[in-house]
Structure formats: structure tokens, C-alpha cells
Amino acid sequence: MPRADEERQNPVALIVQKYGGSSLENAERIRRVAERIVETKKKGHDVVVVCSAMGDTTDEFLDLAAQVNPVPPAREMDMLLTAGERISNALVAMAIESLGAHAQSFTGSQAGVLTTERHGNARIVDVTPGRVQEALDEGKICLVAGFQGVNRETKDVTTLGRGGSDTTAVALAAALNADECEIYSDVDGVYTADPRIVHNARKLDTISFEEMLELAAVGSKILVLRSVEYARAFNVPMRVRSSYSTDPGTLVTGSMEDIPVEEAVLTGVATDKSEAKITVLGIPDTPGEAARIFRAVSDAEINIDMVLQNVSSLSDNKTDITFTCPRADASRAVEMLKKLCEVPRDENPTVPVSDTPADAAKASMQPGSGASESAATAQPRVLFDDHVGKVSLVGAGMKSHPGVTADFCEALRDAGVNIELISTSEIRISVLIRDSDLEKATRALHERFALGGDEEAVVYAGTGR
Numbered sequence: 001m002p003r004a005d006e007e008r009q010n011p012v013a014l015i016v017q018k019y020g021g022s023s024l025e026n027a028e029r030i031r032r033v034a035e036r037i038v039e040t041k042k043k044g045h046d047v048v049v050v051c052s053a054m055g056d057t058t059d060e061f062l063d064l065a066a067q068v069n070p071v072p073p074a075r076e077m078d079m080l081l082t083a084g085e086r087i088s089n090a091l092v093a094m095a096i097e098s099l100g101a102h103a104q105s106f107t108g109s110q111a112g113v114l115t116t117e118r119h120g121n122a123r124i125v126d127v128t129p130g131r132v133q134e135a136l137d138e139g140k141i142c143l144v145a146g147f148q149g150v151n152r153e154t155k156d157v158t159t160l161g162r163g164g165s166d167t168t169a170v171a172l173a174a175a176l177n178a179d180e181c182e183i184y185s186d187v188d189g190v191y192t193a194d195p196r197i198v199h200n201a202r203k204l205d206t207i208s209f210e211e212m213l214e215l216a217a218v219g220s221k222i223l224v225l226r227s228v229e230y231a232r233a234f235n236v237p238m239r240v241r242s243s244y245s246t247d248p249g250t251l252v253t254g255s256m257e258d259i260p261v262e263e264a265v266l267t268g269v270a271t272d273k274s275e276a277k278i279t280v281l282g283i284p285d286t287p288g289e290a291a292r293i294f295r296a297v298s299d300a301e302i303n304i305d306m307v308l309q310n311v312s313s314l315s316d317n318k319t320d321i322t323f324t325c326p327r328a329d330a331s332r333a334v335e336m337l338k339k340l341c342e343v344p345r346d347e348n349p350t351v352p353v354s355d356t357p358a359d360a361a362k363a364s365m366q367p368g369s370g371a372s373e374s375a376a377t378a379q380p381r382v383l384f385d386d387h388v389g390k391v392s393l394v395g396a397g398m399k400s401h402p403g404v405t406a407d408f409c410e411a412l413r414d415a416g417v418n419i420e421l422i423s424t425s426e427i428r429i430s431v432l433i434r435d436s437d438l439e440k441a442t443r444a445l446h447e448r449f450a451l452g453g454d455e456e457a458v459v460y461a462g463t464g465r
């Protein structure tokens with residue numbers, strides 16, 4: 001069987017490469033990336049490149065916007081943020097030209113990335129990369145600004161949500177029928193745990209789409225969830241690798257259903273600090289109460305994750321419901337639920353909802369900003385806690401191994417970590433714990449399930465911001 005890198009020597013291959021912000025931190029890195037792109041082209045491949053904004057540009061733009069307007073209009077926010085990717089893509093195109101190859105950069109809109117109109121969190125609805133294809137046919141290397149598109153009706157530019165360049169790359173790869181979509185970042189691939197937390201985390205050679213989806217869904221930051229969903233739907237093989245090394249990285253492909261039972265293993269541990277816990281106390285234990293709460297949360301477009309309803313107390317037949325949601329949405333959820341609790345049961349509450357990306361940006365930039373105290377003291381019925389963290393174990397091997405949950409809980413017990421909530425899927429166990437216990441718990445689980453390797457994992461760059 002040919003090795004993966006030999007296979008990619010096939011002259012007709014079309015490769016999409018995506019470079020993250022930490023691979024493009026400065027002019028020197030941009031030149032390195034350009035060299036890498038030209039090398040791929042010289043091997044005879046057609047190359048389409050998607051670049052994220054340089055370094056922490058997007059965060060810096062968000063900070064800047066908040067300084068001039070605490071609630072920036074969503075449309076203008078997208079005008080601002082999309083500039084980051086235009087800058088990096090144009091610079092990489094220039095660097096490629098300086099190496100004697102021909103390059104042309106495109107905005108998302110020019111590349112035919114069509115999206116819904118929702119600013120700050122648009123979804124790709126179609127990709128019509130006619131101009132990109134033409135430039136490829138002329139022998140050019142194409143650069144497409146990641147994380148952005150255009151809405152056909154409003155004709156305005158949109159952004160795809162944080163980390164959206166991964167999705168741009170996969171969507172282009174699907175539309176252009178590319179052979180592989182390479183995602184370059186500051187680590188060599190997908191690891192059994194965040195190498196910044198677990199030093200002997202091991203790099204995986206391959207991982208199935210389902211397992212990668214679960215990992216991305218529970219906080220692994222290596223790939224954006226939507227990009228993996230897209231890759232799975234269109235069957236685009238993704239390769240996660242580093243722009244700082246020649247390591248072949250991790251290939252994300254195939255279904256876990258095709259893994260023989262005896263080869264199915266536990267894949268990794270993921271950590272997530274981005275959620276908050278909300279508890280609604282004293283809800284009447286009658287049909288319709290949970291529905292009322294979650295409908296309201298859903299109408300506010302807040303994604304919930306873990307849910308728990310307590311056994312109701314015998315004396316007053318009341319119960320408590322706890323759930324987690326993104327920290328950035330938590331204060332909005334609390335405000336809304338407090339209002340909901342005041343409204344008589346048979347009335348349809350009209351709850352004011354603000355949902356500009358600026359709100360989300362603001363909230364996410366002020367983690368733990370005192371919201372918990374005010375929420376808890378002013379309205380005892382709704383409690384809010386943003387000092388929680390989630391740790392999850394993922395792997396297709398779970399299906400055929402009884403006792404994983406018991407081992408999981410024992411590992412946390414031995415590390416002195418208290419479990420607040422548990423949720424599971426066919427191939428995942430997640431628990432909510434104190435955020436201060438997160439690293440300890442991650443190491444304990446990684447150790448207990450013997451996921452580590454013999455080598456130190458390398459983290460080449462990035463602020464992890």
C-alpha cells in the first residue's frame with residue numbers, strides 16, 4: 001500500500017490547505033507558510049489556501065470595537081472582523097509571488113461562499129467557486145479569506161463564528177472536489193489530550209469522523225465542530241498537521257462503524273472551560289414546566305448542553321432543573337429565566353432578547369464579571385455559576401467495554417475531584433466539575449485509561465487565546 005505522502009504525490013491532486021492565526025503571526029511566519037504552499041504546488045498539485053487572520057487579530061478587533069461602542073452593530077462588526085482575513089490572505093499571496101509562483105487572493109464573497117444572513121454566526125448555504133476554479137485552471141495558487149461569506153439577499157458580508165476558517169476550508173474542498181483538506185495549526189495533529197495540559201499526550205494517526213465530532217463538541221479546540229460536521233456530510237478527508245514540522249499529522253476520515261470491534265479504542269480526553277451552569281429552583285413538578293423553560297431558552301437561540309432535573313421534594317412537589325450553556329450567553333439566559341419565573345404560567349411571556357455578536361463578545365471578554373453574585377442575590381430562583389469546567393472521555397471502544405464509567409468515576413475519586421453533573425453518549429462520558437479541578441481531572445483520566453505515549457508532545461506556538 002502506498003504511504004499517505006506518496007499518495008499525495010499524484011500529479012492531479014487538488015489540496016486545500018488552511019493556516020490558522022498562530023501559523024501566520026508575523027512576516028517571517030508568512031514567508032515560511034508561503035514556501036510550504038509553493039512546495040506543494042511544485043509537487044504538481046493544485047493548491048487552494050484558506051488563511052485565518054494573523055495571530056490574535058480577531059480578538060484585538062473585538063477589544064477595539066468594545067472600546068468604541070459597548071454594543072457594536074452586528075453588520076459593522078462583520079465588516080471589521082472580515083478585514084483580518086483579507087489582510088493575511090493578501091500578504092500570503094504577495095509572499096508567494098515573491099517566490100516566483102503565481103497567486104491570487106479572494107474574499108469569501110469573491111470565492112462564492114454564500115451564507116445565511118445572521119451576522120457573527122452565519123452558516124454556509126452554498127459555495128460557487130467559479131472564479132477560484134478559473135484561477136486554478138490558469139495555474140495560479142488561490143487564496144481564500146476564511147471565516148467569511150456573503151448573504152445573497154442583503155449583499156452584506158457575514159462571518160461564520162469563531163474559528164470559522166476551518167469550515168471555509170472544508171466547504172471549499174467539498175465544492176472543488178478536493179482530494180484532501182489540510183488544517184495547519186501549532187500542534188502536530190489530534191492528541192489524546194490537550195498537550196498544553198498533559199505532557200505525554202499522544203498524537204493519533206487517524207480518527208473517525210464520529211469520534212472527532214464528539215471531541216470537537218466537548219471542547220477540543222483543534223477543529224471547529226461545524227467543519228467536522230461538514231467534512232462528514234460531504235466525506236472530505238481532513239488532515240490536521242503543523243505548519244512548523246513535516247509530520248504527516250492526523251487523518252480524520254471514515255466512520256467508526258467500519259472500525260473492527262477489537263481495534264476500537266478510547267481516543268482521548270477533552271476539556272472545556274467555556275460553559276456556565278444555571279439552576280432554576282422550585283419548579284412545580286407537573287407536565288410542561290421543563291418544556292416552558294427550554295422553549296424560552298431555545299427562542300433566545302441559546303444552545304444548552306448538559307441537563308439535570310432533580311427528584312422533586314415530597315413536601316411541596318417542587319423540583320430543580322440545572323443545565324449548562326455557553327458562558328457568553330449565560331447572563332442573557334439568567335435575565336430571561338428570571339422574567340419567565342415572574343410570569344403567570346398560562347401567559348405567553350414576551351421576553352426581550354438581545355443577541356448581537358457584540359453582546360456575546362462582551363460577555364466572553366468578561367468571564368466571571370460579578371454576574372454570579374447579582375444574579376444569585378437578586379433572584380433566588382435562578383442560580384448562576386461560571387466556575388465550572390467539563391472533562392470528557394471519548395472513544396468508539398466504549399461501546400464494547402463495560403465498566404468505563406466506573407473507572408472514570410474512580411479516577412476522579414482518587415484525584416479528589418467532585419462530580420456535579422454527568423452526561424453520556426454512545427461513545428462519550430462527560431462530567432461537570434469545578435474549573436479549578438479541570439487540569440487535575442484531565443491528567444488523572446488520561447493516566448487511568450493509559451492514553452499517553454512515550455514522547456513529550458510539542459506545542460510550537462500560539463497563545464491559546
Ligand code: ASP
Binds near residue numbers: 058146147
Ligand atoms: N480569525 C477567526 C477567529 O479567530 C477565524 C479563524 O481563526 O478561523 O475566530
Ligand code: MG
Binds near residue numbers: 021053163
Ligand atoms: Mg484565529
